[in-house]
Amino acid sequence: MELDELQPEDFESLLGRAVSVEVPGGTVDCELTEVRRLPAHSLRVHPPFALILRGPRDRPLAQGMYALLHPEHGRLQLFVVPVGPDRAGLCYEITFN
Numbered sequence: 001m002e003l004d005e006l007q008p009e010d011f012e013s014l015l016g017r018a019v020s021v022e023v024p025g026g027t028v029d030c031e032l033t034e035v036r037r038l039p040a041h042s043l044r045v046h047p048p049f050a051l052i053l054r055g056p057r058d059r060p061l062a063q064g065m066y067a068l069l070h071p072e073h074g075r076l077q078l079f080v081v082p083v084g085p086d087r088a089g090l091c092y093e094i095t096f097n
Helices: none
Strands: 018-023 026-037 049-055 064-070 074-085 090-096
Touching: 018 049
Parallel strands: none
Antiparallel strands: 018 026, 018 064, 026 049, 049 090, 064 074, 074 090
16 A cells, blocks of 8 residues: 555544554564644645654664554555654654645
8 A cells, every 4th residue: 555545544544553663673562652643734645744753762763764564454564653652652653744
């Protein structure tokens, strides 16, 4: 599947569940905590949206490209941006726009 074909509905069934993110030497499991619809502002066929993931404090991810392993769509190469800690871990945002 092409990234511009993905929609919020492709991720909403994963809310509250762990998704694996490939890192050098293995994977890190992150919880999908939010799927947020964004105002349309681009030429993207589908409306833009963002995902918020929460990962463990002991395995921080730097900003950059990572493969997220989606149970239905397989390996998705996505740009991950750290947005800071919360009470339970480190949070990251992935934006589809």
